[in-house]
Amino acid sequence: MTEQAIARETPATRGSTTAAISDWAQEVTALAKRWFIELGRERLNLVFSVAQPAIWLIFFGSGIGRAVDRQVIGTSDYTGFTLPGIVAFTVVGGGVAAAMPLMWDKEGGYLDKLMSMPISRSSIIVSRFVYQFVLASFQVAALVVVALLAGVSFELGPLAVVIILATAGLLSLAVTASFSALAYWVPGHGTFFAITGFITLPLVFMSNAFVPVEALPRWMEIVARLNPLTYAIEAMRLPIIKGWDGDILVALGVLGAFSLACLAVGASQFNRQTADRVQ
Amino acid sequence: MTAMIEARSLVRTFGSTRAVDDLDLQVESGEIFGLLGPNGAGKTTTIRILATLLAPSGGTARVCGFDVMTHPQEIRRRIGYVMQKISPTRNLLTGRQCIEMEASLYHVPRREVRARAEELLGLVGLLPHADRLFSQYSGGMQKRLDLACGLLHRPQLLILDEPSLGLDVQSRHKVWDYIHDLRRQGVTILLATNYLDEADRLCDRLTIIDRGRVVVTGTPSDLKRAVGADVIQVTTAEPAPLAAAIAGQPWLQRHAVSEAGELHAHVTDAAAALPALMGIAAASSIPLETVTYTRPTLDDVFLLHTGRELREEEVTA
Ligand SMILES: Nc1ncnc2c1ncn2[C@@H]1O[C@H](COP(=O)(O)OP(=O)(O)O)[C@@H](O)[C@H]1O
Numbered sequence: 001m002t003e004q005a006i007a008r009e010t011p012a013t014r015g016s017t018t019a020a021i022s023d024w025a026q027e028v029t030a031l032a033k034r035w036f037i038e039l040g041r042e043r044l045n046l047v048f049s050v051a052q053p054a055i056w057l058i059f060f061g062s063g064i065g066r067a068v069d070r071q072v073i074g075t076s077d078y079t080g081f082t083l084p085g086i087v088a089f090t091v092v093g094g095g096v097a098a099a100m101p102l103m104w105d106k107e108g109g110y111l112d113k114l115m116s117m118p119i120s121r122s123s124i125i126v127s128r129f130v131y132q133f134v135l136a137s138f139q140v141a142a143l144v145v146v147a148l149l150a151g152v153s154f155e156l157g158p159l160a161v162v163i164i165l166a167t168a169g170l171l172s173l174a175v176t177a178s179f180s181a182l183a184y185w186v187p188g189h190g191t192f193f194a195i196t197g198f199i200t201l202p203l204v205f206m207s208n209a210f211v212p213v214e215a216l217p218r219w220m221e222i223v224a225r226l227n228p229l230t231y232a233i234e235a236m237r238l239p240i241i242k243g244w245d246g247d248i249l250v251a252l253g254v255l256g257a258f259s260l261a262c263l264a265v266g267a268s269q270f271n272r273q274t275a276d277r278v279q
Numbered sequence: 280m281t282a283m284i285e286a287r288s289l290v291r292t293f294g295s296t297r298a299v300d301d302l303d304l305q306v307e308s309g310e311i312f313g314l315l316g317p318n319g320a321g322k323t324t325t326i327r328i329l330a331t332l333l334a335p336s337g338g339t340a341r342v343c344g345f346d347v348m349t350h351p352q353e354i355r356r357r358i359g360y361v362m363q364k365i366s367p368t369r370n371l372l373t374g375r376q377c378i379e380m381e382a383s384l385y386h387v388p389r390r391e392v393r394a395r396a397e398e399l400l401g402l403v404g405l406l407p408h409a410d411r412l413f414s415q416y417s418g419g420m421q422k423r424l425d426l427a428c429g430l431l432h433r434p435q436l437l438i439l440d441e442p443s444l445g446l447d448v449q450s451r452h453k454v455w456d457y458i459h460d461l462r463r464q465g466v467t468i469l470l471a472t473n474y475l476d477e478a479d480r481l482c483d484r485l486t487i488i489d490r491g492r493v494v495v496t497g498t499p500s501d502l503k504r505a506v507g508a509d510v511i512q513v514t515t516a517e518p519a520p521l522a523a524a525i526a527g528q529p530w531l532q533r534h535a536v537s538e539a540g541e542l543h544a545h546v547t548d549a550a551a552a553l554p555a556l557m558g559i560a561a562a563s564s565i566p567l568e569t570v571t572y573t574r575p576t577l578d579d580v581f582l583l584h585t586g587r588e589l590r591e592e593e594v595t596a
């Protein structure tokens with residue numbers, strides 16, 4: 001053991017904002033690297049995750065699409081209409097997957113080690129979001145390719161794809177943060193899967209994912225209008241089937257505010273994950 | 280000396296369980312301090328409070344001069360924490376990837392991460408295995424990796440929860456060697472253990488805790504001395520002349536010849552008295568057959584203060 005190995009290192013006088021941001025970026029990068037290394041060791045996971053939504057799109061677009069009344073959905077292209085629904089569905093499922101390693105760390109005890117380190121309370125969740133967003137980008141890319149092959153025309157062109165990606169990112173932040181908060185809050189993984197299994201499907205079906213809001217029964221319409229997924233889907237659908245519309249920005253604004261609120265809840269839940277932790 | 284840890288009337292309850300019950304603790308800078316107690320005594324709970332993971336239900340605790348409740352982040356920058364449990368969730372990473380990640384989480388400057396990780400892997404003898412998966416490490420290697428991870432940011436205080444739990448004898452001795460080396464470099468060490476020999480061999484001072492309460496605090500030798508004297512047993516053909524020869528020596532407290540003809544010499548310190556006794560026997564030409572001695576153990580200390588045996592608790596807990 002070298003002397004210098006243990007020489008005192010006075011912790012840097014921090015407090016300057018740039019130092020704090022640089023520390024935070026280093027934490028998020030280090031944690032995200034872990035998730036990507038793990039993904040690299042489980043490449044089949046990547047293959048199935050990317051292929052699954054594309055298969056859903058084919059199934060919905062060419063199968064269920066035939067049974068849909070064109071008058072109701074306002075376009076003759078059900079594949080294009082439902083693409084945002086599939087993206088939202090995929091991102092919600094991804095949020096559950098995003099929170100799982102946090103729960104394993106909690107149950108395995110490694111979360112304690114992480115919490116004993118001088119890291120920001122948001123960096124773990126944000127690292128999962130970074131990972132999940134990269135994965136979602138691959139999924140969206142595969143969906144867009146399949147949609148183009150199926151003859152969907154994106155009214156807003158390449159900009160539509162950019163808006164879809166941005167929306168998927170915001171939605172991914174919201175669900176990753178919420179499900180992470182849930183993972184920290186539940187006593188064990190049984191509860192986590194019971195709750196996520198209970199809410200994910202209704203969350204998707206109580207939105208405009210497969211049917212326009214106006215076409216839903218009155219009570220479902222109310223629920224759908226309160227559902228953040230509806231805004232995400234609206235922001236993605238308009239550029240595909242209609243073109244530019246100011247409503248896109250409104251929808252993105254609502255979704256963005258919701259995502260930040262979810263992140264705040266997730267970070268605070270991390271703090272008090274057993275209700276009596278030190279902040 | 281300044282206090283590295285100062286806990287006053289610390290309490291922590293879980294429902295109706297008082298895991299830590301009015302505990303006082305003072306650890307000075309530069310010492311190896313032990314928390315010895317049976318399973319369930321409250322060692323881990325105490326450590327989790329000091330490592331800023333758990334809020335106390337009552338009392339105060341200062342670590343490295345900072346209050347655990349008001350300045351946890353300052354404490355986290357200054358302490359290394361090695362948990363009792365080895366978490367399996369890093370199974371898909373190599374040892375190197377694990378330690379480099381933790382180096383970044385401790386904000387080791389980016390350019391130095393690789394070198395710092397190698398330095399510490401070398402320190403615990405894992406450099407040859409750096410690129411093997413964590414899941415392929417033996418329990419001893421995983422523990423040593425965790426120990427290395429606790430040193431990444433050159434902490435002032437290293438907190439070790441049962442550092443040699445479940446290790447084979449060889450790995451245990453390696454871990455003890457590292458701990459001694461660290462103390463020589465000036466790192467203060469707090470370690471929890473329920474192994475008597477570990478507490479005895481490693482700690483400068485220790486506190487025995489039981490049911491969340493301090494039983495007694497002191498150096499291992501003081502604690503044992505308080506229990507009573509060492510006993511030297513000598514078998515010889517001529518016990519009476521030997522007894523006469525050693526009578527009045529300053530190291531002798533009292534002596535007796537047993538029915539079996541064994542001389543029992545009660546002495547303050549057997550290690551010092553043995554050569555003296557054997558010297559006298561040789562000078563008086565008294566041949567000795569066997570010489571053995573027994574010293575009080577920390578188990579006797581625990582027994583004296585609680586009326587129960589530490590070892591039995593370990594088995595049943
Ligand atoms: N999170 C917890 N919830 C409920 N009880 C706990 C918890 N942690 C510890 N305890 C209880 O507190 C007591 C002390 O436990 P612990 O500090 O782990 O002891 P030790 O580390 O000395 O074996 C035990 O009775 C244990 O069951």
Ligand SMILES: [Mg+2]
Nearest residue numbers: 322323363440
């Ligand atoms: Mg313990």
